[in-house]
Amino acid sequence: MGQARRKEKQDQSPTEPAPRQEPPASTGWVKPNGLTRKGWAVLVGLILVVQFPLIHYALVRGQADVTAKMPYTQDFSDPGVVQRDFFSTGGYWRVTQGELLSPGVKNNPLWLQAPLPDDVAVEFDVRSELPAGDIRLELFGNGVDPSSGYILVQGGWNNSTSVIARRDMNAQSLDVLKRRAARSGVDDLDLKASGLFKKDTKVRVEARGQQVQAGRTYHWRVERRGTLLRWFVDGELLLELDDPYPLKGPGQDRLGLSGFESQIFFDNLRVDAPDRLPFTPAARAPTPPPGPFEDDFNRDTLGDAWNVTNPSATKLVDGALVVELMHNRPVWLKQPIPTHAVIEFDAWTDNPEGDIKVEVWGDGRSFYAGDLRLQYTATGYVIIFGGWRNTQSAIARQNEHTNDRAVRDGAAVVAGKRHHIKITRNGGTIAWELDGQPYLTLKDPVPLEGPRNQYFGFSGWKNRVHFDNLKIVPLAP
Template identity: 40%
Template sequence: MSAAAWRSHPWLAPRVLVPLAAVLVAVQLPFLHWALRGAAEVNAAVPYEDKFDRASIGEAWWSNGGHWRLVKGELYSPGVGNNPLWLKARLPADVRIEFDVRSEGADGDVKWEAFGDGRNHSTGYVFLFGAWHNRESRICKLDEHAFTAEEMRAQLAGLARPFPRRLEGMDRILDAVRDPFVRWGARHDLERLEKGTFYGEETPFVVKRMDLKAEKGRRYHMRVIKQGRLVRWDVDGSVALEMNDPAPLSGKGHDRFGFSSWANDTYFDNLVVAPL
């Protein structure tokens, strides 16, 4: 096709191109906004304390969803579906965070986040107290549904040495092509896991325990310490969980603290954030 013929193609007419361009821009607007909006706003500084004994939440906090509000001197989270209320202050790499909390739900499910990006859920360390109907408690790096190191080891071992399967037709052909690569990758990751090089800054993982439950209506005092690779969570003065993170989160994109909840009424109070 000649250049003249190409330029005169009906698909390149303004009546086609202009609406098409408008549709493409409209579809991409959320992604453009996400890419260009920059870091979360800073409107407070550490050390920081908040007793929530006022009429409104104020300018030091931000959320993109959920009807967060103050009720009788406490911060009330009415089951906000993982829309944290972020403090507009940058966290230092080593920090102490303390606060009081109680859940009025029958099945626990208290949660908060530290070293997130100040905008989005699960961008830092997510702390779950009595999660999934009080089944377990967790410290989660970047994904609350991630595996523990032991679970990851078992998953990789299963991929490296899968059970024989009887397949037919195209499934058998695809499996024969794919499986050697899957097995090699799993063995390689197992070696990295044993050497301590598997977990990078953006690799999700979890530490958990099944015996730590949240009681309805009970007021707990929480303390989170992050110092170097150690992330420690205390409940009422006793160690609940510790995570030794080979690639700890901090700095741009991982420097905010936020309260959160899923479906339960949760009340927070007496926040203290202090550098170590």
């Protein structure tokens, strides 16, 4: 019985296993089927429908339409004026309660459908209801494309900067071109003759530190005579641009009101020739002539001699000026200083990270008002002693981070030590002496000078710093 069972076992042997299935060989990525001809036709049709106004404007109508005439005056009491006298490719521009509203139009200008004269004056009232500021005007554009002419921006870049820009808000500074021309030996800085400024050059001039206040109404006047474009806000000259190739003529003759994300209200628009639109600049308080100055800070309050742009970071302690958490908002001396002068003062900090800073030959009022993570561009020369955690000292022309600075590496500030700093300017040469020894020198081929560059300011970033015994005297002839 045992063998029979074995035989049964043999007869009942398992069936052969199924052959192993190999996975199919990889054929790689296969491009999916594209749109059919019908699908492409539908897509093109949708694009044409959505973009028809712009395509019609660019290809069919040619030059911008003319539905208004010069001189032009508008108080926006009629809601129908937007459609009748203006054109835009986007943004819900509309009249509300007798004002023109720009509700976050994302840089889609509202173009006046009337050609501007070559010499023109534009005036209007404007306010931003949001703290972002960013009020814009396009002048001598083509009537459809943003940044096709001059762009004027009040309170742009996080409400920190105002500019007049030629065809690009983020273009290089005109000052950069002037310095290039000077280095190449161009007489009298003739940018046109140097070839650095061409018909298609994109460039800008700027002013920093003057924020747009939410809810405040400003009065703008912009005028061009010949090559000079000048911009006044509340009667005071803010910026000007002298363009050797002034934008004008067909295709460069339109005005556009604009903005970005702010809610902006425009009113009382007037456009005419400058001589037919009378204007009286605001009278400015007289300033004392540049001259010597001394201050030992031996009192309780700073007083009227100084313009404090960050009061919470400034105080007098034990006969010295103390700044902390300044964030590049200087204490400006209100009295102008001589163009050629010697500036001396004592400075010290108990922080081993150093970072002692002053601004010389700046504009006397600008300060940093933007995102603290971004860099600051000054209006004058910046003297930085032991910056970047006491690893480097520098003399910088406006920008602390460019390659044209005069730089000295290594720790310099001694914590707790009273350092004596002496700054001498003769023409375009800025010489810095530290504790009686030559320290750094910067030679500027295009020196900063004139009414906008004749002020001194104590500054700083984060660390607590003491200043004392300031003395400014004209440089002996």
